[in-house]
Every structure is written in structure tokens, then in C-alpha cells.
Amino acid sequence: MEPDGPAAPADTSDTEPGSTHVAKAERTLETRERILAAACEVIAEVGFEKIRMRMVAEHAGVSTALLHYHFENRERLFAEAMTHSFGQTGTELERDADTVPASVVLARILHNMLPTDPELRQDWRLWQELWVRALRDETAQQLAVDLYDQLHTWLAQAIRRGIESGEFHDCDVDATSTLLLALSDGFGIRLMLGDPRIDLPAAQAAIWRAVAGTLGVPETFPAI
Structure with missing residues (x-):
């Protein structure tokens, strides 16, 4: 070092x-x-x-x-770089969130949780570095948990907003958010690997279909 x-x-x-x-x-x-x-x-x-x-x-x-x-040191720089990268995504997700349907806000969050453009692919590389470090380093593990908690909060807020406005069915918000996080991770890894069995539209469609019935919305991924 x-x-x-x-x-x-x-x-x-x-x-x-x-x-x-x-x-x-x-x-x-x-x-x-x-x-x-x-x-x-x-x-x-x-x-x-x-x-x-x-x-x-x-x-x-x-x-x-x-x-x-x-x-x-490198460890502090890495932790703050991860937080910085995460914060940039969070700022983008707040764009006109109060004036568009909750389904669009939720779709934007899911779009940004996948490697959908060069900047987000860079974010995914950082995430993958964090995952590896978190397996062996307690500080990195806590950082990963904290960042996942923020992702969970973003998803949960969008779902609750949809429920409150009547756009979504009432549902278990935490369970739905956890499912969306897990699906995004799984499909995101396959997209990063260039798995020929999956592409971005297919990934987004599959993730949305998994919760469309729970939320009471059409199964087509919303235009964002």
C-alpha cells in the first residue's frame, strides 16, 4: 500500500x-x-x-x-468517492419528482440502479469494488449497508407517494423495495458482464413485471 x-x-x-x-x-x-x-x-x-x-x-x-x-489515505478517499458518486445519482433522481406520476419517479430510480449509460456503468464498477472490499473489511461493509439503506429509502418514498396519491395499490412497501433492490442487483451484474441472454429493455421489463401486480399498474415499463 x-x-x-x-x-x-x-x-x-x-x-x-x-x-x-x-x-x-x-x-x-x-x-x-x-x-x-x-x-x-x-x-x-x-x-x-x-x-x-x-x-x-x-x-x-x-x-x-x-x-x-x-x-x-486511500480508504478515506474510496469511501468519500463512493458517497460522492451516490450523491450525484440522488440529485438526478430528485428532478421534478413532485410534478410527475409516481410510476415515472419509480421507473427513473430503477433506470438509475442499472448500468444504463457510461456514467452509471462507472458507478457500477465502483459498486463492484465496494462489494469485494466489504467481504473482508468491516468499514467497507458498513458503507455498503448504509448506501443500500439510501437506495431502499428512495424506492420506498416513491412507492409510498404512489400509494398516497392512489396511483399504487396499498402494499408492503419495505418488502417491495427489497425485491426491487435484489432484482436490480441481479440484472445489473448480468448487464455489466455482457450476458447475451439479457439486455437493458428486457431487464427493465422483467423488474417492472415483478411488482406491477403488487402496485396495481400496467406491466409495461413507464416512459421516463
């Missing part, structure tokens, strides 16, 4: 005379965001076991010392 580098002051731009606290905070946040985005890309490309802090620093266009200032 690459040894931790020495602590370093933040970007010199953060300490320019006359800079306001707000400007400093914005620059610090921008630097962290750039580092986290770079970490997601590098981890997805080479895997956590091969990653070195220097690789991320070079990809982000910052010094290794600055990277260590923000993230003390």
Missing part, C-alpha cells in the same frame, strides 16, 4: 490575501469535487487494489500533497 504523504496546506489560492471566507470555502469545495470525480474515474478504471494516491492526484490536476491534505 502506498504510504500516506505528509499533511500539506490547501491550495495557495485558498490563502491569497484579501480572500473572503466564502471564496476560500468555494475553492476548497471545488478542489474536493474535482478530486472525488477523478477518484471515481480512476478507481472504476483500474480497481481499488491497484490505485495509488499519485494516480488520482495526476488525474485531478493537483499535487499529491494537496490530495493528502483533503484525504488522509
Whole structure:
């Protein structure tokens, strides 16, 4: 494992005379965001076991010392990169969620839980790295459980909204959310592997059919 580098002051731009606290905070946040985005890309490309802090620093266009200032070691960087990636997906899922049918919101969540585009395929590579680490590392295991809890919450909120509006039948929300999570994981892995027996439309259709009767909605996957 690459040894931790020495602590370093933040970007010199953060300490320019006359800079306001707000400007400093914005620059610090921008630097962290750039580092986290770079970490997601590098981890997805080479895997956590091969990653070195220097690789991320070079990809982000910052010094290794600055990277260590923000993230003390690979483990902290990996955990925050996962959370960052997850947060980006969560922001997208909130798009006009209050103005579209609950079935569309739920379909969007399911769409984003599958490797449906290059960015989501990158997210899936990160998930797969986390799964492997979680088998042997208690901290990674807890992170995975916490992230699954957030996914479960997103699904449950969409289902409850549909029930409250009368769009969905009343049902066991937790059981339905758990089923959707399990199906998304299973089909997602096969899509990542390029399994010729399954493609994205078939995966989405199968997942939706599994709960359509429970929710009382048509079996066709909604247009999102």
C-alpha cells in the first residue's frame, strides 16, 4: 500500500490575501469535487487494489500533497468517492419528482440502479469494488449497508407517494423495495458482464413485471 504523504496546506489560492471566507470555502469545495470525480474515474478504471494516491492526484490536476491534505489515505478517499458518486445519482433522481406520476419517479430510480449509460456503468464498477472490499473489511461493509439503506429509502418514498396519491395499490412497501433492490442487483451484474441472454429493455421489463401486480399498474415499463 502506498504510504500516506505528509499533511500539506490547501491550495495557495485558498490563502491569497484579501480572500473572503466564502471564496476560500468555494475553492476548497471545488478542489474536493474535482478530486472525488477523478477518484471515481480512476478507481472504476483500474480497481481499488491497484490505485495509488499519485494516480488520482495526476488525474485531478493537483499535487499529491494537496490530495493528502483533503484525504488522509486511500480508504478515506474510496469511501468519500463512493458517497460522492451516490450523491450525484440522488440529485438526478430528485428532478421534478413532485410534478410527475409516481410510476415515472419509480421507473427513473430503477433506470438509475442499472448500468444504463457510461456514467452509471462507472458507478457500477465502483459498486463492484465496494462489494469485494466489504467481504473482508468491516468499514467497507458498513458503507455498503448504509448506501443500500439510501437506495431502499428512495424506492420506498416513491412507492409510498404512489400509494398516497392512489396511483399504487396499498402494499408492503419495505418488502417491495427489497425485491426491487435484489432484482436490480441481479440484472445489473448480468448487464455489466455482457450476458447475451439479457439486455437493458428486457431487464427493465422483467423488474417492472415483478411488482406491477403488487402496485396495481400496467406491466409495461413507464416512459421516463
